[in-house]
Amino acid sequence: MxxxxxxxxxxxxxxxxxxxxxxxxxxxxxxxxxxxxxxxxxxxxxxxxxxxxxxxxxxxxxxxxxxxxxxxxxxxxxxxxxxxxxxxxxxxxxxxxxxxxxxxxxxxxxxxxxxxxxxxxxxxxxxxxxxxxxxxxxxxxxxxxxxxxxxxxxxxxxxxxxxxxxxxxxxxxxxxxxxxxxxxxxxxxxxxxxxxxxxxxxASGSEEGVRIGLDEVIQSRAKGRVLVTTFASNAARLHTLGQVAKDTGRHLVLVGRSMDRILTTAKAAGYLKDFPPLMSFENAARADPSSLLIVCTGAQGEPNAALSRIAAGSHSHLKLEPGDLVVYSSKQIPGNELAIGHVQNALAARGIEVITEKQAHVHVxxxxxxxxxxxxxxxxxxxxxxxxxxxxxxxxxxxxxxxxxxxxxxxxxxxxxxxxxxxxxxxxxxxxxxxxxxxxxxxxxxADGATMVQRRRIMHNGYVSATLVLNKAGKLAAAPSIIMQGVPVEEDREDFIAEMAEAAGKAGQGDSRNAEKFAESVRVAVRRVARDWTGKKPVTDVQVVQL
Structure with missing residues (x-):
């Protein structure tokens, strides 16, 4: 229009x-x-x-x-x-x-x-x-x-x-x-x-209230390190956390490339002028844990974000120990519950206390x-x-x-x-x-194209490939080769592959002059075996090699 x-x-x-x-x-x-x-x-x-x-x-x-x-x-x-x-x-x-x-x-x-x-x-x-x-x-x-x-x-x-x-x-x-x-x-x-x-x-409430809430939580609950996770783009929260670091007498450590980008851009535009100096990872590793306020990305459970790596103990610079405190200064976006829960469970298993907006006024x-x-x-x-x-x-x-x-x-x-x-x-x-x-x-x-459709099918049903080698006369020159990925067969894997190869071999006895029809008959035979064994219909490819 x-x-x-x-x-x-x-x-x-x-x-x-x-x-x-x-x-x-x-x-x-x-x-x-x-x-x-x-x-x-x-x-x-x-x-x-x-x-x-x-x-x-x-x-x-x-x-x-x-x-x-x-x-x-x-x-x-x-x-x-x-x-x-x-x-x-x-x-x-x-x-x-x-x-x-x-x-x-x-x-x-x-x-x-x-x-x-x-x-x-x-x-x-x-x-x-x-x-x-x-x-x-x-x-x-x-x-x-x-x-x-x-x-x-x-x-x-x-x-x-x-x-x-x-x-x-x-x-x-x-x-x-x-x-x-x-x-x-x-x-x-x-x-x-x-x-x-x-x-x-x-009403949503003022950012000033978050500063008061974080001050209270840190002063009353924190004995060791405090890690606060929030949205990287929440520059207002970064400002608040800078003030909280001053209020509680802690050194500020910033973790995450996206947070560095927001901080740099905000300062260049004239914001966060009174933001406290940052402590380096190296100095933080040597500092008294009770003197640290760590701010990092990963509030939504993103696997590669800083918090996920810290929770798993795989971050190259920062470690948390029993008695440390993690504060989620963010809301849980619908759909991220499982990912967030995974990180929080990993923290809990290591004796680290977790506080969210449900327990204290730490987010608006x-x-x-x-x-x-x-x-x-x-x-x-x-x-x-x-x-x-x-x-x-x-x-x-x-x-x-x-x-x-x-x-x-x-x-x-x-x-x-x-x-x-x-x-x-x-x-x-x-x-x-x-x-x-x-x-x-x-x-x-x-998003609804062939690539995504096929990837979903592979994710849900697995993948099977059958390769048939034909001689000059169009007859099988060797037993069919079967490769499978993600099909739910483990202990009987060899028997399962053998039955698929047998089915492919029988179908491969047909007329190979119509290549498309020949390959389709093999594909149907192989997938029928997979369905009978597993109830799944894996994505199935057939490769025909003519000598």
Whole structure:
């Protein structure tokens, strides 16, 4: 579709899911993109770490795409940039800290000189065709969380990005109630807003409270080392932990390349100026354990992250001992329960105490609870509520909440659903192609393509290969060779392989002149044996070698 004299909202990711935020706005024949994020893979994508949005719709219309405007620097909003931005071929726009994170990503990918990255000052404005964007600072768990005020010929949109209300923010100066009311006073057509914590009946709370909670836990419970794990991108939490280190008289040790990157970028952008000096790994190894506060990545149980290696005793520099304390200053993302539990069990087995947000006030969310949503709607007063950044249940509840507090209209979007906001909106006017891509090693593939389908089959059923050698007359020149991987046969393995070879040999007595039909008959015979023995249908390949 091509937007006409209208204002269209079209999410390509982030609506019906938490993560991978990509949103298009269209009017007068042109499009702009807000955010270009990714999400992390779950076990249904074996061997894959990152999931990227399928941008086919807008790639086919790239001549009509004016640019990509970024709200803030979290991975679910900027993480796909190094993999997809070069193909879009349009400028990127971000505030200084977010631009610093993006620049490092582009450098690592070797495409910094191929992608135009523009830095917009805090509270700055940019114009792209008939769109005018103005940044409005909001509190979040990373510096420079921003809403976007998007002015168009057909009305104003308040796109919240990720946000919360915080009376005592640790980094940055968010917009005040008066400033947000002033935005609403000018008239807002639609608020496109964060739905993550819509089921939370209480406000998210201030980062200042986390500092107090961590101080209390460390001073009352810690006798040896204290290790705090949190999201690497949570620069506000890094600031808090720097203050906690001072409060408790401990030396700060930072572990994890991603944390180093956030710290360096934050300092370059003018944040974390009073962050305490860091102790090296070498000095930490010699220091009194009770003098250390270690901050590391791995809060979600990532196998290769620092905390997983420390828990397993395999980290090359840092060790924990019985009596040490590990604090999870983060929430548990749904789907990561098993991985997190594995790490926590490994810590417990070594006599290390673990404290989470369930036992103490050591974390607050960066997203708005229900009271905060109600306040924002009272200030912005949109005519239309468009909930995004949540699973379907979050979006539906957010829409109900908006309507219940006086927003005239609400509509729940889905990825690919084109919603006309004006005139006469909201109205669903089409559904465009969306999907997922996987970053598999260095290759980008369709998430539902042949590679992933076959890999899942191998993961669930195993793999069998049968090789048949035929002489010039097309007859078997040797006994078939069988190789298997992951098929659930162990003690009787030799008998199992022998029976498969016998089945392959019998099928191999057939007419080999039709190579495809011949190979298929062997494949069916071999897999039938596997099914009879195991109840599984392994992925089965047949190789025919003609002498």
């Amino acid at each position: 091509t937007p006409g004299k209208e204002l269209i909202f079209l999410p390509l990711g982030g609506s019906g899911e938490i993560g991978m935020n990509v949103n298009l706005y269209g009017c007068n024949g042109k499009w702009v993109m807000v955010d270009l994020g990714m999400t992390f893979a779950d076990p249904s994508y074996p061997g894959v770490d990152l999931i990227l949005p399928d941008l086919s719709f807008i790639e086919e219309r790239r001549k009509d795409l004016l640019g990509v405007v970024l709200t803030h620097g979290h991975e679910d909003h900027i993480g796909a940039i190094p993999y997809l931005a070069n193909d879009l071929g349009v400028p990127l726009y971000a505030t200084p800290f977010t631009a610093g994170l993006i620049r490092k990503k582009l450098e690592e990918e070797g495409i910094l000189d191929q992608v135009e990255l523009n830095i917009i000052p805090l509270a700055g404005t940019l114009k792209l065709g008939d769109f005018t964007f103005t940044y409005a600072a909001l509190a979040h768990s990373i510096p420079e969380g921003n809403a976007l005020i998007i002015d168009t010929p057909y009305g104003r949109v308040f796109h919240t990005g990720d946000w919360k209300l915080d009376d005592k923010p640790q980094l940055g100066v968010p917009s005040t109630e008066a400033e947000l009311r002033a935005i609403g006073d000018k008239g807002v057509l639609a608020m496109v807003g964060d739905s993550t914590n819509v089921f939370n009946m209480e 969310s960066g997203h708005p609870g229900r009271p905060e949503l109600e306040k924002m709607y009272a200030w912005i007063r949109p005519q239309i509520a468009i909930p995004v950044h949540g699973e379907r249940r979050h979006l539906e509840e957010h829409a109900k909440l908006a309507l219940s507090i006086g927003v005239p209209r609400a509509m729940v979007p889905s990825n690919g659903g084109a919603i006309r906001l004006a005139p006469d909106g909201p109205k669903l006017v089409g559904h465009e192609k969306v999907g997922r891509l996987v970053l598999d090693g260095d290759v980008i593939l369709p």
